[in-house]
Every structure is written in C-alpha cells, then in structure tokens.
Amino acid sequence: MEDEELMTIREMCAAFGVTPRTLRFYEAKELLFPQREGQKRLFTRRDRGRLKLILRGKRFGFSLEEMRQLLDLYDRGDAQEEQLKRTYEVARERLAQMERQRDELNEAIEELKGQLEWGAEMIASFRRPAAE
Amino acid sequence: MEDEELMTIREMCAAFGVTPRTLRFYEAKELLFPQREGQKRLFTRRDRGRLKLILRGKRFGFSLEEMRQLLDLYDRGDAQEEQLKRTYEVARERLAQMERQRDELNEAIEELKGQLEWGAEMIASFRRPAAE
DNA sequence: AGGGCAGTTGACGTTAACGTAACCCCGAAC
DNA sequence: GTTCGGGGTTACGTTAACGTCAACTGCCCT
Numbered sequence: 001m002e003d004e005e006l007m008t009i010r011e012m013c014a015a016f017g018v019t020p021r022t023l024r025f026y027e028a029k030e031l032l033f034p035q036r037e038g039q040k041r042l043f044t045r046r047d048r049g050r051l052k053l054i055l056r057g058k059r060f061g062f063s064l065e066e067m068r069q070l071l072d073l074y075d076r077g078d079a080q081e082e083q084l085k086r087t088y089e090v091a092r093e094r095l096a097q098m099e100r101q102r103d104e105l106n107e108a109i110e111e112l113k114g115q116l117e118w119g120a121e122m123i124a125s126f127r128r129p130a131a132e
Numbered sequence: 133m134e135d136e137e138l139m140t141i142r143e144m145c146a147a148f149g150v151t152p153r154t155l156r157f158y159e160a161k162e163l164l165f166p167q168r169e170g171q172k173r174l175f176t177r178r179d180r181g182r183l184k185l186i187l188r189g190k191r192f193g194f195s196l197e198e199m200r201q202l203l204d205l206y207d208r209g210d211a212q213e214e215q216l217k218r219t220y221e222v223a224r225e226r227l228a229q230m231e232r233q234r235d236e237l238n239e240a241i242e243e244l245k246g247q248l249e250w251g252a253e254m255i256a257s258f259r260r261p262a263a264e
Numbered sequence: 265a266g267g268g269c270a271g272t273t274g275a276c277g278t279t280a281a282c283g284t285a286a287c288c289c290c291g292a293a294c
Numbered sequence: 295g296t297t298c299g300g301g302g303t304t305a306c307g308t309t310a311a312c313g314t315c316a317a318c319t320g321c322c323c324t
Binding site: 008009010020024039040041 | 270271272273
Binding site: 141142152170171 | 300301302303
C-alpha cells in the first residue's frame with residue numbers, strides 16, 4: 001500500500017505512448033485522477049490501470065465517454081454482479097455494432113472491387129481499339 | 133440537349149433522400165453546380181449524375197473533398213486515359229485502406245470476443261461459490 | 265542572476281458534414 | 295389583406311479528441 005510507484009507525466013507518456021496533453025485531457029474528462037504534489041500530477045497504479053483499459057477501449061471503438069461510464073461501473077460497484085452484467089451487455093452491444101460495421105465495410109469493398117474491374121475494362125478499352 | 137429535366141431542390145431531396153441543406157452545402161463545396169432561375173436553384177441532369185456518384189462515394193468512405201477531386205478529373209479530362217488511370221489508382225488506394233480498416237476491425241472484434249468470454253466466466257463465478 | 269527544463273493553466277484552433285435558427289422574398293390561396 | 299408554402303442567405307452551433315500556443319511557476323545548476 002506504500003510503494004504506489006507514482007509516475008510523472010513524462011513517464012506515463014513514455015510508458016503508454018501518449019502526449020501530456022492527452023493525459024491532462026483525460027483528467028479533465030474525469031477518466032484519470034492523478035494525485036498532486038504541489039502543482040505536479042503524480043499518476044498512481046490505479047491511473048495506469050484505467051489508462052490501459054481506456055486505450056484498449058479506444059481500439060474497440062468505444063468513445064471516451066463510454067469508457068468513463070464503464071470505468072465508473074468497475075469502480076463504484078465493488079464488482080457487484082449487476083454491474084458486471086451491465087458492463088458485459090454494453091460490450092456485447094458494441095461488439096454487435098462492430099460486426100455490423102465490418103459487414104457494411106465488406107459490402108462496400110465488394111462493390112468497389114466491382115467498380116474497379118469495370119474501370120479496368122474501360123482503361124483497357126482505351127489501349128486497344130476495343131475490337132477483338 | 134433541350135429537355136434537361138430540371139429539378140427543384142425539393143424534387144432532388146425526394147429523389148435522393150437528402151436535405152436541402154445538404155444540396156446547398158454541396159454547391160458551396162463546388163460539388164454541384166445547379167443553374168439559377170432568379171434566385172432558385174435548378175438541378176440539371178449533370179448534377180444528378182454527380183450527386184449519385186457522390187453518395188456512392190460516401191458509402192465507400194470517400195470524403196467530399198476526395199469526391200470533388202475525382203469528379204473534377206472526370207469532367208476536365210474528356211475521359212483521357214491518364215485521368216482514368218489516376219481515378220483508378222485513387223480508388224485502389226481507398227480499397228486497400230478499407231481492407232486494412234476491416235482487418236483491424238476484425239482483430240478488435242476477436243479481441244473483444246475474448247474479453248467477453250472472460251467476463252462471462254467472471255459473472256458465472258459470482259453466481260456459484262466458484263468451487264467445483 | 266541567469267539558463268534551462270519540466271510542469272501547469274487557460275483558451276482558442278482543428279476537421280467533417282452538415283443542423284439549426286433568424287430573417288427576407290415572392291407568388292398563390294383564402 | 296394576409297397568411298402559407300417554398301424558396302433564399304448569413305452565420306453560428308455541434309461533436310470528438312486532442313493540438314497548439316502563451317504566459318507562468320518552480321527548481322536545479324553554475
């Protein structure tokens with residue numbers, strides 16, 4: 001409980017590959033709650049855990065606001081079943097969203113591929129007089 | 133060359149499922165060039181063709197600016213080979229981008245699925261005393 | 265005293281694609 | 295005469311996630 005391994009903003013940036021601005025921004029958005037030593041921020045183990053989840057969430061396409069809500073659930077509920085279930089559902093919804101998005105993207109890809117073949121024919125038809 | 137079949141803004145909106153604001157916006161961005169009858173806009177066949185391509189492009193994830201450039205190529209070059217090739221390349225690049233995006237999305241989906249299974253276990257472990 | 269660096273706050277800028285008033289004009293209908 | 299419908303223009307608002315200053319403060323070094 002003592003060696004919290006507090007980290008400065010620079011160390012955090014280096015460790016997670018983000019800018020200072022980002023960390024301050026996350027604090028303003030109440031995603032992180034670094035301690036203060038005078039003016040300076042000192043990030044705790046908890047902050048690191050949260051940041052890790054935040055960055056992971058971003059990869060999943062969660063917005064910062066969504067992540068804040070999820071993190072709050074983790075915090076407030078001392079891991080109560082109801083809250084875990086809620087989190088689980090949110091994640092499942094997001095997953096469904098992502099799958100829909102992927103499917104749409106695939107459709108668009110196929111359609112674009114079709115167009116490209118068409119375009120290729122057109123170009124080819126300009127090379128030769130189009131008469132076989 | 134005479135029956136241009138001019139359409140009012142309302143008709144265009146109905147035909148393409150967009151708002152007037154959108155059409156005016158596209159004109160401001162030089163994507164459309166409706167004629168004027170006094171104040172009123174009258175959309176030509178050419179505008180309809182362009183709008184159709186624009187909306188198709190949007191589904192592919194092209195930005196309006198990208199579409200503007202592509203449309204300008206179509207216009208200026210009277211279908212010259214060089215310009216078709218250019219268009220083709222832009223489209224191919226975009227396609228590659230989309231495929232990368234899809235792959236990333238798929239990775240994220242798989243990862244999230246993994247997390248969900250983990251979450252499901254956790255929840256289950258709260259139901260029963262976790263001792264088999 | 266002066267430099268230099270690390271950190272802070274505050275506030276405005278950015279990008280995309282429109283939405284949303286607010287206010288004006290014009291012709292037809294009641 | 296007036297209200298309604300359908301235009302039009304100008305211009306500010308929106309959303310997300312930071313970027314980019316500017317102006318300080320505090321501390322170590324020499």
